[in-house]
Amino acid sequence: MSGTLPPVLPGPRRIVTSHDSDGQAVVSVDGTIHSSVCIPSKLLLVMIEGLNGHRTGTFWASTDGLPTNDNNSSEDGGARQVGDLGLFASDATNFIYSDLGPGVRTPMHRTPSIDYNILIHGELVLITDDGTETHLKNAGDVVIQKGTNHAWRNPGKEWTRWATVLVDAKPAVVNGQELGWLLETDK
Numbered sequence: 001m002s003g004t005l006p007p008v009l010p011g012p013r014r015i016v017t018s019h020d021s022d023g024q025a026v027v028s029v030d031g032t033i034h035s036s037v038c039i040p041s042k043l044l045l046v047m048i049e050g051l052n053g054h055r056t057g058t059f060w061a062s063t064d065g066l067p068t069n070d071n072n073s074s075e076d077g078g079a080r081q082v083g084d085l086g087l088f089a090s091d092a093t094n095f096i097y098s099d100l101g102p103g104v105r106t107p108m109h110r111t112p113s114i115d116y117n118i119l120i121h122g123e124l125v126l127i128t129d130d131g132t133e134t135h136l137k138n139a140g141d142v143v144i145q146k147g148t149n150h151a152w153r154n155p156g157k158e159w160t161r162w163a164t165v166l167v168d169a170k171p172a173v174v175n176g177q178e179l180g181w182l183l184e185t186d187k
Contacts, residue, residue, distance in 0.1 A: 005053055005101040009159045011035060014059055029076060033057040035099050053101030065091040087166060088113045094166045105153040108184040112171040115145040115164055122160025125153040147172035149182055
Protein backbone atom coordinates (compact mmCIF):
# COMPACT_ATOMS: atom_id res chain seq x y z
CA MET A 1 0.00 0.00 0.00
CA SER A 2 1.36 3.41 -0.84
CA GLY A 3 0.07 6.95 -0.81
CA THR A 4 -2.87 8.36 1.06
CA LEU A 5 -6.01 6.32 1.61
CA PRO A 6 -9.39 7.72 0.57
CA PRO A 7 -11.80 8.75 3.36
CA VAL A 8 -13.07 5.87 5.50
CA LEU A 9 -16.57 4.49 5.09
CA PRO A 10 -19.28 5.95 7.31
CA GLY A 11 -20.10 3.90 10.40
CA PRO A 12 -23.05 1.51 10.05
CA ARG A 13 -26.28 2.00 11.99
CA ARG A 14 -26.85 -0.43 14.88
CA ILE A 15 -30.29 -1.08 16.35
CA VAL A 16 -30.63 -3.13 19.55
CA THR A 17 -33.96 -4.30 20.93
CA SER A 18 -34.82 -5.24 24.50
CA HIS A 19 -37.82 -5.28 26.83
CA ASP A 20 -39.41 -2.53 28.90
CA SER A 21 -40.65 -3.10 32.45
CA ASP A 22 -43.96 -4.46 31.08
CA GLY A 23 -42.22 -7.05 28.88
CA GLN A 24 -42.92 -5.18 25.65
CA ALA A 25 -40.29 -5.21 22.92
CA VAL A 26 -38.64 -1.82 22.48
CA VAL A 27 -35.70 -0.32 20.60
CA SER A 28 -33.13 0.39 23.30
CA VAL A 29 -30.22 1.52 21.10
CA ASP A 30 -30.30 3.18 17.70
CA GLY A 31 -27.04 4.76 16.64
CA THR A 32 -23.92 4.68 14.53
CA ILE A 33 -20.98 2.42 15.33
CA HIS A 34 -17.82 4.26 14.34
CA SER A 35 -14.69 2.32 13.46
CA SER A 36 -11.31 2.77 15.04
CA VAL A 37 -7.77 1.86 14.01
CA CYS A 38 -7.19 -1.80 14.67
CA ILE A 39 -4.56 -1.84 17.45
CA PRO A 40 -6.12 -4.20 19.94
CA SER A 41 -3.29 -4.41 22.48
CA LYS A 42 0.11 -3.07 23.44
CA LEU A 43 1.57 -6.47 22.56
CA LEU A 44 0.76 -5.80 18.92
CA LEU A 45 2.38 -2.38 18.64
CA VAL A 46 5.27 -4.07 16.84
CA MET A 47 2.96 -4.80 13.92
CA ILE A 48 1.24 -1.43 13.55
CA GLU A 49 2.57 -1.12 10.01
CA GLY A 50 0.72 -4.33 9.12
CA LEU A 51 -2.51 -2.81 10.42
CA ASN A 52 -2.38 0.54 8.63
CA GLY A 53 -5.58 0.87 6.66
CA HIS A 54 -7.46 -1.67 8.81
CA ARG A 55 -10.27 -0.40 11.04
CA THR A 56 -12.83 -2.26 13.16
CA GLY A 57 -16.03 -1.62 15.07
CA THR A 58 -18.00 -3.81 17.49
CA PHE A 59 -21.70 -4.39 16.98
CA TRP A 60 -22.12 -6.69 19.98
CA ALA A 61 -20.07 -9.01 22.17
CA SER A 62 -21.42 -11.61 24.58
CA THR A 63 -18.78 -12.50 27.16
CA ASP A 64 -20.69 -14.28 29.92
CA GLY A 65 -20.53 -17.79 28.47
CA LEU A 66 -22.67 -19.85 26.16
CA PRO A 67 -25.59 -19.76 26.19
CA THR A 68 -25.38 -16.08 27.01
CA ASN A 69 -27.62 -14.28 29.49
CA ASP A 70 -27.62 -11.05 27.43
CA ASN A 71 -31.42 -11.16 27.03
CA ASN A 72 -31.58 -10.35 30.75
CA SER A 73 -28.89 -7.66 30.87
CA SER A 74 -29.17 -3.93 30.27
CA GLU A 75 -25.45 -3.65 29.52
CA ASP A 76 -24.59 -2.57 25.96
CA GLY A 77 -22.65 -5.46 24.44
CA GLY A 78 -21.15 -3.07 21.90
CA ALA A 79 -19.06 -1.52 24.68
CA ARG A 80 -17.51 -4.79 25.85
CA GLN A 81 -13.90 -5.81 25.24
CA VAL A 82 -13.51 -9.40 24.06
CA GLY A 83 -10.27 -11.02 25.18
CA ASP A 84 -6.87 -9.37 25.04
CA LEU A 85 -7.01 -8.83 21.28
CA GLY A 86 -10.58 -7.62 20.88
CA LEU A 87 -11.39 -10.55 18.59
CA PHE A 88 -12.21 -13.72 20.52
CA ALA A 89 -12.28 -15.22 24.01
CA SER A 90 -13.33 -18.47 25.63
CA ASP A 91 -17.09 -18.86 26.08
CA ALA A 92 -17.76 -15.70 24.06
CA THR A 93 -19.13 -14.47 20.76
CA ASN A 94 -18.15 -11.28 19.00
CA PHE A 95 -20.01 -9.52 16.17
CA ILE A 96 -17.71 -6.98 14.52
CA TYR A 97 -17.15 -5.26 11.22
CA SER A 98 -13.84 -4.63 9.52
CA ASP A 99 -12.91 -1.97 6.99
CA LEU A 100 -9.84 -2.43 4.81
CA GLY A 101 -8.34 0.33 2.68
CA PRO A 102 -7.51 -0.05 -1.02
CA GLY A 103 -4.43 -2.20 -1.58
CA VAL A 104 -4.16 -3.08 2.11
CA ARG A 105 -3.36 -6.65 3.25
CA THR A 106 -3.73 -7.93 6.80
CA PRO A 107 -1.11 -10.17 8.39
CA MET A 108 -1.77 -13.92 8.30
CA HIS A 109 -3.67 -14.90 11.44
CA ARG A 110 -5.69 -17.71 13.03
CA THR A 111 -8.11 -17.76 15.96
CA PRO A 112 -9.59 -20.77 17.77
CA SER A 113 -13.08 -19.87 16.62
CA ILE A 114 -15.66 -20.44 13.94
CA ASP A 115 -15.93 -17.18 11.96
CA TYR A 116 -18.90 -16.24 9.82
CA ASN A 117 -17.76 -13.48 7.42
CA ILE A 118 -20.19 -11.58 5.17
CA LEU A 119 -19.00 -9.09 2.54
CA ILE A 120 -21.00 -5.86 2.80
CA HIS A 121 -19.23 -3.38 0.51
CA GLY A 122 -16.40 -3.49 -2.02
CA GLU A 123 -14.19 -6.44 -2.90
CA LEU A 124 -12.10 -8.70 -0.72
CA VAL A 125 -9.55 -11.44 -1.33
CA LEU A 126 -9.18 -14.33 1.14
CA ILE A 127 -5.61 -15.67 1.24
CA THR A 128 -4.95 -19.11 2.75
CA ASP A 129 -1.75 -20.92 3.81
CA ASP A 130 -1.38 -22.73 0.51
CA GLY A 131 -1.34 -19.42 -1.39
CA THR A 132 -4.88 -19.75 -2.74
CA GLU A 133 -6.56 -16.39 -3.27
CA THR A 134 -10.36 -16.40 -3.34
CA HIS A 135 -11.90 -13.18 -4.68
CA LEU A 136 -15.18 -12.05 -3.09
CA LYS A 137 -16.88 -9.59 -5.41
CA ASN A 138 -20.55 -9.42 -4.43
CA ALA A 139 -22.17 -7.97 -1.33
CA GLY A 140 -23.54 -10.95 0.56
CA ASP A 141 -20.67 -13.32 -0.35
CA VAL A 142 -19.88 -15.45 2.72
CA VAL A 143 -16.71 -17.11 4.05
CA ILE A 144 -16.91 -19.56 6.95
CA GLN A 145 -13.57 -20.12 8.62
CA LYS A 146 -12.98 -23.11 10.83
CA GLY A 147 -9.88 -22.08 12.78
CA THR A 148 -7.79 -21.62 9.63
CA ASN A 149 -4.76 -19.40 9.06
CA HIS A 150 -5.62 -16.62 6.61
CA ALA A 151 -5.15 -13.03 5.54
CA TRP A 152 -7.40 -10.51 3.79
CA ARG A 153 -6.50 -8.17 0.94
CA ASN A 154 -8.50 -5.36 -0.64
CA PRO A 155 -7.86 -5.43 -4.41
CA GLY A 156 -10.16 -2.46 -5.11
CA LYS A 157 -9.76 1.30 -5.32
CA GLU A 158 -12.11 2.05 -2.40
CA TRP A 159 -12.55 0.84 1.16
CA THR A 160 -14.15 -2.56 1.63
CA ARG A 161 -16.29 -3.68 4.58
CA TRP A 162 -17.27 -7.09 5.92
CA ALA A 163 -19.06 -8.26 9.04
CA THR A 164 -17.82 -11.16 11.15
CA VAL A 165 -19.36 -13.22 13.92
CA LEU A 166 -16.62 -15.02 15.88
CA VAL A 167 -17.84 -17.92 18.02
CA ASP A 168 -15.55 -19.62 20.53
CA ALA A 169 -14.58 -23.10 19.37
CA LYS A 170 -12.13 -25.82 20.25
CA PRO A 171 -8.93 -25.31 18.24
CA ALA A 172 -8.54 -27.32 15.05
CA VAL A 173 -6.36 -30.43 15.46
CA VAL A 174 -4.34 -31.72 12.50
CA ASN A 175 -2.15 -34.83 12.82
CA GLY A 176 -2.44 -34.60 16.60
CA GLN A 177 -1.25 -30.97 16.69
CA GLU A 178 -3.55 -28.27 18.07
CA LEU A 179 -3.75 -25.20 15.83
CA GLY A 180 -4.54 -22.33 18.19
CA TRP A 181 -4.03 -18.56 18.03
CA LEU A 182 -1.43 -17.38 15.50
CA LEU A 183 -0.39 -13.98 14.22
CA GLU A 184 2.36 -13.73 11.61
CA THR A 185 4.08 -10.36 11.64
CA ASP A 186 6.75 -11.03 9.00
CA LYS A 187 4.50 -11.39 5.92
